[in-house]
Amino acid sequence: MLGNFSYHNPTKLYFGEDALTFLAEELDQYGPTVQLIYGGGSIKKSGLYDEIVAILRSCGKTIVEDGGVMPNPTADKLRQGAKIARENKVDLLLAVGGGSCCDYAKAVSVSAYCGEDPWDKYFLRFEEPTCKIIPVGCVLTMAGTGSEMNGGAVISNHEEKLKIGHVFGDDVMPKFSILNPRYTMTLPKRQMVAGIYDIFNHICEQYFSGTDDNTSDYIAEALMKSVVASSRVAIRAPEDYEARSNIMWTATWALNTLIACGKTTDWMVHMLGQAVGAYTDQTHGMTLSAVSLPYYRHILPYGLPKFKRFATEVWQISPLGKTDEQIALEGLAALEGWMRELGVATSISELGATEEMLDGIADATFILDGGYKVLTKEEVKEILRESL
Numbered sequence: 001m002l003g004n005f006s007y008h009n010p011t012k013l014y015f016g017e018d019a020l021t022f023l024a025e026e027l028d029q030y031g032p033t034v035q036l037i038y039g040g041g042s043i044k045k046s047g048l049y050d051e052i053v054a055i056l057r058s059c060g061k062t063i064v065e066d067g068g069v070m071p072n073p074t075a076d077k078l079r080q081g082a083k084i085a086r087e088n089k090v091d092l093l094l095a096v097g098g099g100s101c102c103d104y105a106k107a108v109s110v111s112a113y114c115g116e117d118p119w120d121k122y123f124l125r126f127e128e129p130t131c132k133i134i135p136v137g138c139v140l141t142m143a144g145t146g147s148e149m150n151g152g153a154v155i156s157n158h159e160e161k162l163k164i165g166h167v168f169g170d171d172v173m174p175k176f177s178i179l180n181p182r183y184t185m186t187l188p189k190r191q192m193v194a195g196i197y198d199i200f201n202h203i204c205e206q207y208f209s210g211t212d213d214n215t216s217d218y219i220a221e222a223l224m225k226s227v228v229a230s231s232r233v234a235i236r237a238p239e240d241y242e243a244r245s246n247i248m249w250t251a252t253w254a255l256n257t258l259i260a261c262g263k264t265t266d267w268m269v270h271m272l273g274q275a276v277g278a279y280t281d282q283t284h285g286m287t288l289s290a291v292s293l294p295y296y297r298h299i300l301p302y303g304l305p306k307f308k309r310f311a312t313e314v315w316q317i318s319p320l321g322k323t324d325e326q327i328a329l330e331g332l333a334a335l336e337g338w339m340r341e342l343g344v345a346t347s348i349s350e351l352g353a354t355e356e357m358l359d360g361i362a363d364a365t366f367i368l369d370g371g372y373k374v375l376t377k378e379e380v381k382e383i384l385r386e387s388l
């Protein structure tokens with residue numbers, strides 16, 4: 001049963017090849033100083049940096065540079081970014097890049113004026129912001145995280161060996177996001193497929209919960225089918241605009257709160273993946289793919305009807321003459337086959353995790369409820385061992 005909820009998403013999207021033409025009118029709504037946030041240089045190589053700078057200049061903005069946001073942005077970088085924003089009294093944080101830049105911008109937005117260490121406040125103590133929040137806008141170059149239309153910000157702390165996400169509220173979500181699928185075409189294949197798996201897993205994390213008849217599950221199945229179909233085209237023909245546009249749009253809807261409506265949601269693959277990421281600093285989507293199959297095989301008996309439905313509805317497994325368990329397992333086998341087509345990681349050892357790290361990774365894994373089985377610490381270790 002869907003129960004009671006309110007639904008609102010404040011992020012305005014501009015989608016398509018002409019999306020950037022709307023940046024100027026968005027910029028008009030903010031003060032003169034813009035902190036331009038970007039990553040390790042892909043936007044300079046593609047020419048997008050020059051285009052954005054030209055638009056900012058034509059709108060009379062003062063640009064405060066904040067490049068070098070690393071994949072899996074760190075607490076140290078966040079502290080530096082907050083200082084830049086505060087000292088320059090910036091009026092808008094403009095993130096140009098993937099989920100890491102968008103997440104980082106949101107984290108900076110609540111940290112510039114928080115008056116204490118943002119890692120401790122938001123990522124260890126999970127407090128909500130009470131200070132002034134700087135508005136965020138995004139120009140997305142990688143499809144995957146959904147960060148362009150949600151309140152999530154994931155920050156890594158290498159000293160503490162932790163990677164933690166905080167989902168902030170409406171006032172932290174991007175005010176606008178510009179989504180031009182063409183920008184994603186310069187992604188290396190490894191990043192493209194990691195993003196695709198991230199999208200698929202976001203949908204799974206919400207789908208594999210609950211036993212009720214829920215509209216969110218039907219939407220989730222449609223999104224999963226779309227991402228699988230488009231991924232097969234994009235692997236063969238990375239320049240196929242239709243496929244890349246479907247992937248980008250699916251990513252946004254996979255994690256912008258829509259399909260979480262009425263769902264308890266699981267998120268354990270993300271918790272395991274983030275802990276692997278804290279130890280290996282590997283690409284987010286790969287850390288998820290590496291733990292997914294052992295996790296899903298482990299919880300399958302507890303959520304058998306949903307795993308059976310996943311098999312028949314998403315992967316068109318014929319149920320004829322088979323037990324529910326056989327059908328469900330064939331669904332996971334189909335998922336595994338698709339993961340191999342993508343070429344995503346299917347073990348954490350290929351990401352640099354070792355036997356010696358397992359206890360530490362297990363300790364860094366937050367155990368959440370909401371899925372079909374609340375894991376014990378022992379089960380977490382078992383799943384990690386099976387993922388090696």
Ligand code: NZQ
Pocket residue numbers: 038039040041042043069070071072073097098099100101103141142143144145146147150151152153154155165183184185186187188191195198255270284285
């Ligand atoms: O830094 P640059 O040079 O831009 O290169 C990036 C980076 O190396 C490159 N890239 C991005 N767009 C490109 C491109 N290279 C060529 N052409 C382009 N068009 O790709 C690499 C990865 O980028 P990154 O932003 O790190 O990837 P992603 O979008 O997967 O973001 C990952 C971060 O988002 C967090 C993850 O934990 C991780 O820290 N997540 C955020 C979520 C949210 N806000 O809700 C949810 C997700 O589950 C996830 O946890």
Ligand code: ZN
Pocket residue numbers: 145198202270284
């Ligand atoms: Zn993710």
